[in-house]
Amino acid sequence: MKYLIGTLEQGTHAEKAALRYLKNHSGKIVYCQTITEIFNKLRDNKINKGVIPLINKASGYVGETLRNLRKYSISIEQSIELPVEQYLCCLKETKKEGIKEIISHQQAIIQCSKYIQENYKNCRLVNTKNTAYAIKQVSRKKMKNSAAIGPKHTIKKYNLKIISKDISNKRDNRTLFAVITLS
Numbered sequence: 001m002k003y004l005i006g007t008l009e010q011g012t013h014a015e016k017a018a019l020r021y022l023k024n025h026s027g028k029i030v031y032c033q034t035i036t037e038i039f040n041k042l043r044d045n046k047i048n049k050g051v052i053p054l055i056n057k058a059s060g061y062v063g064e065t066l067r068n069l070r071k072y073s074i075s076i077e078q079s080i081e082l083p084v085e086q087y088l089c090c091l092k093e094t095k096k097e098g099i100k101e102i103i104s105h106q107q108a109i110i111q112c113s114k115y116i117q118e119n120y121k122n123c124r125l126v127n128t129k130n131t132a133y134a135i136k137q138v139s140r141k142k143m144k145n146s147a148a149i150g151p152k153h154t155i156k157k158y159n160l161k162i163i164s165k166d167i168s169n170k171r172d173n174r175t176l177f178a179v180i181t182l183s
Contacts, residue, residue, distance in 0.1 A: 004047040005050065005051060006032050006042065008052075015031075039072055039074075050181075056173065058173045059107055078178075084175045087166070088112075089135065089148055090138065090161055091161065101124040102126070103148050106127045109149065112167045139159065149167070
């Protein structure tokens with residue numbers, strides 16, 4: 001059977017987990033902007049399965065996932081653990097000293113809180129839908145005073161400059177993703 005598998009948009013760590021799942025299963029990815037959207041599509045039978053972040057070594061349980069698990073009757077079919085490296089990036093012309101705000105998904109900001117406090121404690125922190133969305137925003141909107149936190153492969157895709165690599169609070173940062181279905 002070929003499955004429709006919901007996960008976060010291209011360039012996220014969740015997409016990597018979904019692609020790993022698809023190595024052994026037949027299916028097609030349906031990209032979503034939020035974890036809640038994945039649960040809603042599952043509820044509405046627009047997808048058969050979802051691949052969602054459940055818990056991260058550096059920041060703990062993913063709040064949006066927990067809220068939705070309480071709301072819906074869901075089964076966890078499988079778990080997938082992946083290493084997660086977070087990078088700080090900006091436009092090529094942006095100087096490190098010129099950064100006034102850092103944008104990313106709340107979970108990534110928490111995972112990198114020590115680095116942010118030590119290096120950018122006066123910056124405004126802005127939560128976005130996911131890490132790939134933050135990187136796209138900086139690139140597409142030419143946000144000269146902003147930096148984004150996210151995965152290296154997405155930063156390269158949008159031709160941004162890496163300011164700092166592997167900025168997670170824990171060096172061996174990992175996230176456990178869950179493959180979910182309706183119960």
